[in-house]
Amino acid sequence: MEHFHTIKSPGKYWLVDQLKKDSISKELYETSLSKLVKEWKSKEYGFISVLLEETSEAVLLDEGFNKVSTIVEYTRTLDNIEEHSFPIRWNNLSEGRLTDQDYASLYERCRSGSANKNKKQPIEEVMNSIKSELGPAWRDFCYSFTHEGEACGISIPLIEEGTTDEGRMFYFGVVPEMRGRGLGASMHLASLSLLKEKNATYYVGSTDTSNQAMIDIFIKNGCTLRDRKGIYRLEKKRK
Template structure:
């Protein structure tokens, strides 16, 4: 099995996520990541961002990484009927009249003021990554939530790479003027409904440990804490 999932963008960056398995020894993880790190250095990629268990932290710091923050990971089964608020409409970007530029502006507003500390990309890079990571049909995976015709948030439900039924949200966010009014939990609940609709049987979501609002949404919608990982970064 692969011990790390890696997303590579030309010579710009590598995004690496440890695949945790209790049967794998710490030394095996260290050896596997050392090999990956050597390849990154040899190819002189811009930076490497890593999600890894904090027990490796001192070793990572010794390799030249700096710690950015810690993420918490929540999960729940998608084994019930997710009834959604009839006053909130949802439409895929490919079926809407919204242009890609408008969607980018909506995305940028939704992510403004976030408590997440790991801010890696400009909105231009985000839009580019949608096609790179989701594929040419990415617009079918982007959903816009509206109320009375006004966009209030967005969600991008996907099946995790390398799995057949693990649901993730590539992104989920609420417009600033609609925050603090209970819409975050409602839109997240609708996102779980969307995930179930594309074949997911479980949901896994993550956020910065400082993002108490998103953690509250996870807990309100029946998700339970599964894991914690440090976020580490090294630049060439």
């Protein structure tokens, strides 16, 4: 049984997320995590970032990790997502309205001024991660939103790897000049509808505890608090 979802970019980073299951004990999670960190230390450089329940953080702190922040996870079922009249329009990248570079630039704008405390990767690495994780059809998952002809944000809804019906968003963000106008909630609700179209039956989203605007969007769109996790990071420099 898999205990952690890990994205690996050899020589650059590992991104590790605990897969919370009631059938797995705290002790088993910690044993698996220790083995995973040992494997990374034996051959990898760059950094490793881990999302983990805070009750097990001593395992990582003892290994030299720094705690970056705390995130909250929200969830909701998608069976009752209904048709809405949205004040926004959206297109995916495969439709050709934006170039890949235009989309990367819009992504970068959405990250500007974010309340999330996790250290940002260069946008080139982010785009490479999207292509690697989502495969050849990655553009089909990358949506941009407009309001009255002006770009207002992006969303990347997908089915979580290793599941058939868990909806996630690789990224969701609103450009700074469009924040505080209620458009983020509309974009998020539209993204939930897109997840339902992709056969997701439920959604899990997360954000930093300091990002109250995103928490308010979760609550407005019917999501409930599921979990809290710490973000822990360790860098290993080449000798």
